[in-house]
Amino acid sequence: MREWLKKNNFLVRKIHSLLGIFPVGVFLTEHLITNSFATFGPEVYNEKIEWIQSMPYLFALEVGFIFVPLLFHALFGFVFLWAWKDNSSRYRYARNWLYTLQRVTGIIAFVFIGYHVWEFRIETALNGKPVDFELVANEMVNIRAFLFYIVGISATVFHFTNGIWSFLVHWGITVGPKSQRIAGYVCAGLGVALLYIGLDALWAFR
């Protein structure tokens, strides 16, 4: 495995960063927007969920476009963490903080998404429980779960939008300091917007 990884470092890293944006990041955006239908009330929300659940080839789509890319991204993300020796407390530069946060939020997002998928996709499927507004709302009554979701969504959104910034550098799209700075503002703006959408939807379940 190690030897294979060394040999294919370039390809694996490029795929890793690409999958983080597409399809994983794209799905995240879609998912947050879908959830925000909750702000229109349980009926609208349940309607949307039903529509999604009625899609053809749903399982294949989920596996191919979500689970496999997500697992690839997460698995290699953890492998790459091996070489990380943090020094953000010594060298307190903004980018260094963001670098550290990217890794910390990645770990949080992994735990969060794992729990979230287990709770609302796997466990429900195993027990034949319907996934709807009520299920989510019941969960959010628990203040600890609610807080956990706030942290999880924030971490995930940060990881995604800061990841877009890194992706742009990593693929050589933003090269100079000026373009990287502008990309930074754009990504921050996107992050704030997605965070609002995500937390606003979460609030609707309370």
Next chain:
Amino acid sequence: MKTVHFKIKRQLDKNSRPFWEDFEVPYRPGMNVIIALLDIAKNPVTKSGKKTTSIAWDCNCLEEVCGACTMVINGKVRQSCSALVDQLEKPIRLEPMSKFPVVRDLKVDRQFMFDALKRVKAWIPIDGTYDLGPGPKMSDQDQQTGYKLSQCMTCGCCVEVCPQFNDRSEFIGAAALSQVRLFNLHPTGKMQKEERLAAIMGEGGIEDCGNSQNCVKVCPKEIPLTTSIADLNRDTTLFALKKIFQG
């Protein structure tokens, strides 16, 4: 008499345990860390009056062009010649760089940095030193870009602060990567562009950069290291696509 208090991390050889010693040296206006170390060399006695051995450290040019005297001063890596005592918090803490094997005290072995230059073929492969006429013309603008990059003195600051550069990684570091950009933009060096790109696409190459961008913050020569890396990201991506679609 005004004095300056130094705390120096010492280590007698690469296998022995590091320890700290305190020194007090007379203050003079405009003094730098080198002057203090020279003072201690003349009188190697600790603050508490104990006789000790001389401190080993590297230096040569003393004007921040050779890169030798790099060390960690008050927690940050820099050249000790240009570290002016007036601008430093006291006591002043001196430590060896942490990413290289300690030879002794503040002296470290940075051979890795020079070997990295071999790995990326950081040279123009001229046909010979006999008279082959003038070199290629170059625009003023390209010269200025190249000149900035070619001021790298292989001091190691960029890798010292890199969270991706350590004993668990094979990462080659920003300095060597930036040299690839330098030689790839030279009119003659361009001819071996793909060879150098291939060299940084393997193990420990450009992909190991984690984008913390600390390197560019601490580079004493203000070399645009992160621009170099991003530029090489573009070149390696295009080169990889070319290999896929033209291969």
Next chain:
Amino acid sequence: MSKPKIIVIGGGLAGLMTTIKIAELGGAVDLFSVVPVKRSHSVCAQGGINAAKNTKGEGDSVEKHFDDTIYGGDFLANQELPKKMCEAGPSIIDLLDRMGVMFNRTPEGNIDLRRFGGTLYHRTAFAGATTGQQMLYALDEQVRRAETENKVTKYEHWELLSLVFDGQKRARGIVAMNLYTMEVKAFKADAVVLATGGCGMIFGRSTNSTACTGSAASIAYQEGAYYANGEFIQVHPTAIPGEDKLRLMSESARGEGGRVWTYKEGKPWYFLEEWYPKYGNLVPRDVASRAIFKVVKEMGLGVDGKDVVYLDLSHIDSKKLDIKLGGIIEIYEKFIGDDPHKVPMKIFPAVHYSMGGLWIDTNHMTNISGLFAVGECEYQYHGANRLGANSLLSCIFGGTIAGPKALSYAKGLEKSSESDSSSLFDEASQKQISMNEKLLNSNGTENVFKLHEDLGNLMTDNVTVLRYNKNLEKTDQELQKLLERYKNIGLNDKTKNANPVLPFARQLYNMLHLARAITLGALKRNESRGAHYKPDFPDRNDAEFLKTSKVGWSEEGPKLEWEDVDSRWIKPRPRKYT
């Protein structure tokens, strides 16, 4: 016969060029250096490299470059090698350009030239204000390439301790010490090339790097090599005073329009421009340094009563300064804290360069067979005063001669050093090991760093800009006292891992002997020529002293002989820059 093996000691410009030439011609090189070669003192060269490329339509020519060089050197240089050097200048620039040196460019993409001291032409190619660094890096890269092709083996962090000779007193190798492990080892070679640079450390503080002790040259001198014209020590007019180092402010600052001045009667006084209307601020270094000394020491007109005058760039366009002089401006800002774009810099003369050095013939071989010298450690190119930007040229040109000549010498040997008996080398290294042991066990009261400080002060006070015979006599006596005190040194560090004191103790001993050679030359030369100025003998005296001084070492002290100068092409004429 297997590949001839050449040892090159020193990895600055001269050593690297020598190495490249030998490797290219099929020789094997062992390259020794006390620092990683990329950190050699050549990085400190700032202003540029001269070559009469005549790209500015001024009618510059190789002959004019040659004449300026000889005239600038006050006719003391033997003329053959300087002539060849000036002829090779333009092609050397082309070679460096091909190696990738980032020379500044004209709008058409050609190499730009600027003015420098001692000439009226634009003749100096430059890479910002770090030309030496840029050139060194280019050569370093070529050597690294040769290393990957197994043509060169580097021994960095190794210091020369002694030379090894065979029964016919031919250099057959060296004994060197690893500065990390203190290992002492002998190395065989068919020829040895010293490219070990200058000796500024003898003067304590100078513009030189800390590695420039002259120790290696002194080792050769103590083994019987002549030290020639040692009294000619260039004092550069513009350096920033400092306690650890006198940091050079390149002559290119004046080449790009910088002006030197001080206050007289409350008004700025541009004394160089007033005294030397033709060359102005670009008079040669010896002339400018003496002028500053006169203004400060004799007339008492230093700025704020201190030993400094102004070097002013503040009237020059800010962008132009950054592009052409960025390197030195950065140094001034970092070490002094003032911005030269806005305020004039405070400068004073400082010991900078040794025109003298090991005596060599026109093949760069010393009077010891098989021992060559190149770069600042030899004496051939600069006469009594070096022109700015000629040193980089002489290093490169010297390398193109010394390398091939050393190799052809080695090829001409009837048997290679490989066949020399190993006992010769064992004995030589054993001798050095016991010398180290003796030093490590010394428990005297003298501290070597303090002794060095005393040496530096003594030499700076008496053997620099102004020289008086009674002071020089006293200096030699003091040097002998320092050698006596040296016998009573104590090493506070007995460790055998990267011991910083042991190598310095050895260098200091060699510095003391070389200082005596330099002082003797200065004492015996009763005239004023180039950098050597005696107020009691203010004129040049060609009848008696148009001669190279050659100092040989003996148990009783240095011995001086004179040798005629080869003035084949340009006859001596009065030297004036007014």
